[in-house]
Amino acid sequence: MAKRNQKAAKSAAKTRKVKSGIYRQSTKLTETVVTESIGQEAIPVVEYLKGKKNISEFTIAQNIKYEVGQVRRMLYALQNRNLVTYFRKKDREKGWYISYWTLNQGGVPELALAMKRNKLQELRERLKKEEENKGMFYICPSFCTRMEFERATEAEFKCPECGKPLQNQDNTKTIERIRENITEIEAV
Numbered sequence: 001m002a003k004r005n006q007k008a009a010k011s012a013a014k015t016r017k018v019k020s021g022i023y024r025q026s027t028k029l030t031e032t033v034v035t036e037s038i039g040q041e042a043i044p045v046v047e048y049l050k051g052k053k054n055i056s057e058f059t060i061a062q063n064i065k066y067e068v069g070q071v072r073r074m075l076y077a078l079q080n081r082n083l084v085t086y087f088r089k090k091d092r093e094k095g096w097y098i099s100y101w102t103l104n105q106g107g108v109p110e111l112a113l114a115m116k117r118n119k120l121q122e123l124r125e126r127l128k129k130e131e132e133n134k135g136m137f138y139i140c141p142s143f144c145t146r147m148e149f150e151r152a153t154e155a156e157f158k159c160p161e162c163g164k165p166l167q168n169q170d171n172t173k174t175i176e177r178i179r180e181n182i183t184e185i186e187a188v
């Protein structure tokens, strides 16, 4: 009996450990997604809404010490990305409508996936352009500009910004870096 209890306790501890791991992971993902898509300033709003339901923007503003207008901007940005839901209700005393907000934690992985797809698409397009113009990029020695052969010809191989002669650039390293970047993102 004692042994069985021990085993049960052990398994419960294991479950707790796994659960807290998932929680930490999801907290980190939420932070990353919100920061990248809206900005660091939206984090306090998200943190405040965690584990709560139907909170008015005035309550949020009061608690995180933001202006109501600022909170509203963050909430609309979050709503655009399906990270919060809300409903409006007329305040009997004041006679105006107040919005009540709830965090949509389920929207986080969806948005993360969409952002990942966008990033990958962008990188693949860049890679394609670099590969198609391999060894045919031109760069200003003062780094004002970087362009493909055709545009460099049009500019008569002179920097349009400072007039210095453009230099041919070996873009092998750039291609390698983009490829690495793609592999890294794909692995996440």
Ligand SMILES: [Zn+2]
Pocket (backbone or CB within 6 Å): 140, 141, 142, 143, 144, 145, 159, 160, 161, 162, 163, 164
């Ligand atoms: Zn230049």
